[in-house]
Amino acid sequence: xxxxxxxxxxxxxxxxxxxxxxxxxxxxxxxxxxxxxxxxxxxxxxxxxxxxxxxxxxxxxxxxxxxxxxxxxxxxxxxxxxxxxxxxxxxxxxxxxxxxxxxxxxxxxxxxxxxxxxxxxxxxxxxxxxxxxxxxxxxxxxxxxxxxxxxxxxxxxxxxxxxxxxxxxxxxxxxx
Numbered sequence: 001x002x003x004x005x006x007x008x009x010x011x012x013x014x015x016x017x018x019x020x021x022x023x024x025x026x027x028x029x030x031x032x033x034x035x036x037x038x039x040x041x042x043x044x045x046x047x048x049x050x051x052x053x054x055x056x057x058x059x060x061x062x063x064x065x066x067x068x069x070x071x072x073x074x075x076x077x078x079x080x081x082x083x084x085x086x087x088x089x090x091x092x093x094x095x096x097x098x099x100x101x102x103x104x105x106x107x108x109x110x111x112x113x114x115x116x117x118x119x120x121x122x123x124x125x126x127x128x129x130x131x132x133x134x135x136x137x138x139x140x141x142x143x144x145x146x147x148x149x150x151x152x153x154x155x156x157x158x159x160x161x162x163x164x165x166x167x168x169x170x171x172x173x174x175x176x
Contacts, residue, residue, distance in 0.1 A: 004156070007150060011146070014145035014147075019144050022058055026169060032052055032053070034050050034089070050092075050095045073118070080176065082175065083175050084116075086173045089168075089169070089171065091160060091163045091168040098159055102152035116176050117151065118152055119158075119172070125144050126142065128168045130163045133159075134160075135157070135158040136156065136157065
């Protein structure tokens with residue numbers, strides 16, 4: 001019998017040195033508050049949400065490792081033809097993200113079309129407290145350099161609990 005957790009895949013894809021270097025690069029980035037998009041592109045900001053940033057150079061450094069891991073996932077589950085860019089997340093004390101699913105229409109800019117079918121989340125550090133990643137009320141133990149892949153549909157509600165000490169650096173992208 002197959003259960004929902006059978007479609008959640010985790011693998012360590014980055015070394016500690018790579019992750020530490022990535023955090024160093026991201027520290028000099030400009031960070032913006034995370035924004036939720038509601039109906040008709042109405043923007044909603046939750047003061048407890050995290051900060052987001054983008055860095056094309058770092059994204060390209062990560063690309064091959066991410067694609068290799070996704071290919072291993074695809075062999076077992078489903079094929080993905082395209083990806084959006086990597087978004088970097090920074091959670092300070094008191095910040096997390098409420099439970100949600102990744103059925104994201106705002107991901108697409110009008111030129112690209114599709115709906116995410118897989119969510120891809122990774123961590124650059126684990127030297128913080130709180131900030132647990134939770135899918136379907138199950139805490140997923142994420143260590144430095146880990147990547148997690150799971151379906152983006154309504155069956156996989158997930159969240160990041162508020163950080164209670166330190167800063168949590170992570171990244172996310174979606175395949176469609």
